Amino acid sequence: MAETAGPENLIVLDGVEKVFDVRKKTGFLRRERRQVRAVDGISFTVPRGEMVGYIGPNGAGKSTTIKMLTGILTPSGGRLRVAGIDPSRERTRLARRIGVVFGQRTTLWWDLPLIDSYRLMHRMYRIPDARFRENLDRCVELLELGALLDVPVRQLSLGQRMRGDIAAALLHDPEVLYLDEPTIGLDVVSKAKVRGFLRDLNAESGTTVLLTTHDLTDIEQLCRRVMVIDHGRLMYDGALAGLHEVGESERTLVVDLERELPPIDAGSARVVRVEGPRQWLAFPAAESAAPLVARIAAEYPLADLSVREPDIEAVIAKMYAEKTNS
Amino acid sequence: MAETSRASEPSRLREGLRAYLLISAMWIRSLMAYRVSFAMTAFGNFAVTAFDFAAILLMFSQVDRLGGYSLSEIAFLYGVSCTAFGFADLAMGSMDRLGRRVRDGTLDTLLVRPAPVIAQVAADRFGLHRIGRLTQGSLVLVYALVAADVDWTPLKAAMVPLMLLCGAAIFAALFVAGGAFQFLAQDAAEVQNAFTYGGTTLLQYPPTVFAKDLVRGVTFILPLAFVNWLPALYVLGRPYPLDLPEWVAFTPPAVAAACLGLAGLVWRSGLRSYRSTGS
Numbered sequence: 302m303a304e305t306a307g308p309e310n311l312i313v314l315d316g317v318e319k320v321f322d323v324r325k326k327t328g329f330l331r332r333e334r335r336q337v338r339a340v341d342g343i344s345f346t347v348p349r350g351e352m353v354g355y356i357g358p359n360g361a362g363k364s365t366t367i368k369m370l371t372g373i374l375t376p377s378g379g380r381l382r383v384a385g386i387d388p389s390r391e392r393t394r395l396a397r398r399i400g401v402v403f404g405q406r407t408t409l410w411w412d413l414p415l416i417d418s419y420r421l422m423h424r425m426y427r428i429p430d431a432r433f434r435e436n437l438d439r440c441v442e443l444l445e446l447g448a449l450l451d452v453p454v455r456q457l458s459l460g461q462r463m464r465g466d467i468a469a470a471l472l473h474d475p476e477v478l479y480l481d482e483p484t485i486g487l488d489v490v491s492k493a494k495v496r497g498f499l500r501d502l503n504a505e506s507g508t509t510v511l512l513t514t515h516d517l518t519d520i521e522q523l524c525r526r527v528m529v530i531d532h533g534r535l536m537y538d539g540a541l542a543g544l545h546e547v548g549e550s551e552r553t554l555v556v557d558l559e560r561e562l563p564p565i566d567a568g569s570a571r572v573v574r575v576e577g578p579r580q581w582l583a584f585p586a587a588e589s590a591a592p593l594v595a596r597i598a599a600e601y602p603l604a605d606l607s608v609r610e611p612d613i614e615a616v617i618a619k620m621y622a623e624k625t626n627s
Numbered sequence: 628m629a630e631t632s633r634a635s636e637p638s639r640l641r642e643g644l645r646a647y648l649l650i651s652a653m654w655i656r657s658l659m660a661y662r663v664s665f666a667m668t669a670f671g672n673f674a675v676t677a678f679d680f681a682a683i684l685l686m687f688s689q690v691d692r693l694g695g696y697s698l699s700e701i702a703f704l705y706g707v708s709c710t711a712f713g714f715a716d717l718a719m720g721s722m723d724r725l726g727r728r729v730r731d732g733t734l735d736t737l738l739v740r741p742a743p744v745i746a747q748v749a750a751d752r753f754g755l756h757r758i759g760r761l762t763q764g765s766l767v768l769v770y771a772l773v774a775a776d777v778d779w780t781p782l783k784a785a786m787v788p789l790m791l792l793c794g795a796a797i798f799a800a801l802f803v804a805g806g807a808f809q810f811l812a813q814d815a816a817e818v819q820n821a822f823t824y825g826g827t828t829l830l831q832y833p834p835t836v837f838a839k840d841l842v843r844g845v846t847f848i849l850p851l852a853f854v855n856w857l858p859a860l861y862v863l864g865r866p867y868p869l870d871l872p873e874w875v876a877f878t879p880p881a882v883a884a885a886c887l888g889l890a891g892l893v894w895r896s897g898l899r900s901y902r903s904t905g906s
Contacts, residue, residue, distance in 0.1 A: 323905060373738045375902045390903065393642075396741035408736040413657050424649050425742060 311477055311509050312347035312370065317379035319365050339365040341533035342379065349476070352510040354505045354524035354541075356517070358621060362533040363513040367481050370511070371401050384476055400470030404482030407466055409454045412552075415465050419472060426473040433472060440468035443498050447485070460491030467498065471508075471562060477504075479514040482511040484519055496522050531621055550611040550619070551583040554590060559602040567596055578604070586611050638745060646742030651753035665756060672759030679831060680705060680767055694835035699774035700863055701833060706768025707787075707855040708830035709772055712796025713761030716823070719799045721751045722806035723820060726813040729901065738902075745894055748806060767880060773864070783862045786876070793879035794854035800886035803850075807890070807897035826851045834860075834868040842868050853882040 312338070319340040319355040324332045340362045346355055357363050369381060372388035379390060386395045388566050409418040423433045441447050444464040449457060453580050457465060463483065470478060483499075484492045500523055514520060520527050520541060527544065529537040537544060542549075554570065557579050564572040570584040570593055584593060590608050597603060644899060658665050678902045683705065687698045690788040695705075725748050728734040775781065805819030812818070826849070834842045834856050851876075860867055861876030 336754060344687060368735065372736050374901075377903075392738065393743070395795065396739055399739070401736075402738040403732075406731070406733050406736055408739070409654070414655065419659065421653055423743055425646060490853065578641050586750045 309348045310575050311349045311384055312345075312511065313380070313382045314346070314366075315344050316379040317344070317366075317369065317381050318342055319369060319374060320377040325475045338471070338533050340369070340376075343530070343535050345528060345535060345538055347509060348505040349509055350503070351526060352499070352524050353389070353521035354516075354527040355511060355513045355530065356520060356527060356617070357513075357530040357619065361530045363530060364481060365533075365594060366530070367511070367513060368399075368480050371399060371479060372396070397473060398476050398479040400475035402463075402466050402470045402478070402480045402483055404463070406459075406481070406483040407454060407462055408469055409465055411455050412453055413460070414451045414453055414625070415446065415457070416512065418454065418469055419450075420464075422469055422472050428473050432474070436474065437468070444468050445494070458486045460494070463487060463491065463495060463609070464498075471502070475508065476544060477509045477511065480510065480514075482514055483512060484514065484516050492518075499523055504518060520617075529592070529620065532585065536620060541566040542621075544616055548584045550616045551609055552586045553609040554582040554584065554593060554597075555609065556580045556582060556597060556601075556603065557605040559604050561600065565597060565601060567593060567600075569593075580583045599607050629816050629859065637825035639676075643743040643746035646740075647746040647750045650747060650750035654711060654750070654753040655755050658782055668756040669759045672756050673760075673763045676709065676760045676763045679709075680763070682700065683831070692901070694833045696833045696835070697776075699771055701831070701866075702767050702771035703863065704722075704833060704855050704859055705831040706766075706771045707794060707859055708827050709764030710768050710825070711764075711791050711854055712798050713764045714795035715793065715798030715802060715890075717754070717757045719739055719749050719802035720757055721749055722756055722802040723809070723816040724748070724751055724873075725806040725810035726816050729734050729810060730813045734901070744898060745803065745806075748905075777862060778864070780833075786858055786862050790855060790858045790879065793883040794856075796883035797850065797886050798827070799853050800883070801826065803890040804893045810897035810901045822849065824874040826854075830855050830864035833865075839869070848887065850882050853879045 317339065317340060321337045321339055323335050323337050330471065333549055338539050343366065355363055357501050365374065370377050370383055370388060372392035375389040383395060384398050386398070389422050409415065410421070414489075419437060422428070423430075428436070441450070442615065446461075446464060446468060449465065454462060454465065467480075467483070471533060480499075484495055487495065496519065497508060499512075503523075510523075512519065512523070526536070526541060527539070528535060529544070553573070559578065561578050564575055565582065566581055567582065569588065570582040572580055573583045574581040582593070584590070592607065597606075680702075683698075683701060686693060691697070693701055725734070728737070728748070728751075732852050734744075734748075738888050740747065744782065772787070781804075802819070805815075805822060811817050826845075829837075829841075829845065830851055833888075834852070842852070845859075857871065858869065858876045859878055861873065867873070867875070
């Protein structure tokens with residue numbers, strides 16, 4: 302406890318590595334051993350109360366990181382602390398202070414009514430009665446679980462089960478909530494419910510949240526900070542907006558002219574497409590659109606225009622591609 | 628693991644026991660929602676195991692002795708083995724589900740809870756219906772105690788509960804070691820069952836009907852002989868297999884403790900390897 306990184310930084314990673322020995326069959330009885338660096342020297346800190354997105358393609362090392370942060374996996378190297386605790390050494394002590402939701406596996410008891418899982422959490426985590434009642438009531442209300450409490454978990458829909466899982470992870474007032482793909486496979490309405498709840502949770506209770514996702518809308522709507530991991534390395538750590546600059550992404554100005562004209566000549570913007578009187582101009586996302594619009598309006602017969610934001614997914618895909626090529 | 632050295636062993640044991648009771652109580656409660664179904668599976672468990680003994684009775688309709696042993700003597704061996712195994716199966720029988728949990732990744736969900744994993748795995752789907760086997764074994768044991776021609780002494784009488792306790796512990800160790808093996812080979816539930824369920828069937832017959840090498844194997848390698856053969860032969864006043872000295876009849880507590888200790892180490896290394904590979 303003495304080496305706690307202070308109350309500000311709840312999660313501290315310093316050069317954390319995870320190396321797996323993978324054995325591959327190369328012939329009858331012959332096997333080749335190969336080392337895979339699933340997490341290859343990652344360092345970051347997460348202050349208390351922050352909500353961070355952790356994204357990357359499949360096999361990038363996201364889940365491995367989460368598993369090390371929860372104490373499931375033992376790191377091969379580096380230093381890792383959550384709430385001042387070394388997760389792999391004091392897994393059960395840490396368990397009382399963290400909540401974990403695995404999108405693709407439930408922590409609920411499959412064959413039992415939802416409420417039974419909660420009652421068990423109550424006793425297993427030794428949650429004081431009043432506290433349990435209060436937390437359960439709040440989760441039931443905000444996650445709309447009232448009608449589901451007596452239903453066996455296996456009969457719940459994916460969205461209902463996910464909400465049930467999130468509630469289960471919060472009954473013991475964890476300081477950190479890890480969410481591994483919390484919206485995977487959910488329909489639009491369920492996704493919106495889950496996101497709304499997480500936003501409120503973070504704002505009201507100040508629970509620190511680390512979430513991995515494939516759905517960038519999760520990040521856009523929930524996280525001010527995003528970390529991008531690929532091939533076990535941290536490629537970006539900062540504001541979501543900053544990704545555009547790093548990714549050298551472009552915004553698009555769609556211009557409707559009064560008649561068909563040759564491609565517009567407007568400085569740093571270049572015409573990427575012409576279709577009758579409509580033209581598409583690409584310009585760096587970091588630049589303001591105002592001078593460009595003013596210049597076009599002054600020099601051309603303008604009927605209408607609109608600005609399209611860059612597709613964050615494309616930005617990230619571009620980042621991965623650049624990294625792989627270099 | 629330092630995890631175990633920081634929290635003292637007794638408190639870990641208490642935590643494990645508490646989690647075990649909490650989880651198994653939950654399964655019993657859910658089972659009781661379907662009383663008829665429970666009664667039927669428990670009876671089925673009773674009936675299936677009773678066939679084993681029916682087979683022995685059938686043999687005795689043709690012969691008076693089996694391997695030199697009378698029916699009541701064999702019933703004694705059978706009762707002790709089956710009852711001891713029944714306790715272990717009731718308490719730890721769910722360990723063979725570990726492989727499936729490793730395969731589908733749900734073991735991870737147990738690792739993020741504040742309780743020892745072994746207690747959570749053992750109590751998973753606690754099968755109270757296994758009480759059927761226990762009941763059947765105890766009935767045969769009661770019959771044997773009444774019918775067998777034994778010169779009861781206080782020591783011999785004390786041997787009976789001791790055998791059940793140590794036998795249950797030896798079988799429980801086998802369940803734990805078998806579970807730990809499934810960290811490495813995730814589809815090895817049947818291998819485990821061969822040793823546990825197969826072991827108890829073996830012990831239902833006297834050692835004299837088996838080949839010497841097999842008897843050696845279950846004495847010195849997989850110490851099943853200490854569940855009932857060696858201590859029971861003392862009670863029955865029978866000669867020992869393999870010319871073993873008489874005092875081996877009193878070694879089951881030490882053997883059981885050693886088995887449990889060993890199983891604990893195997894479990895710990897299995898869990899450690901899982902946590903370093905996460906496969």
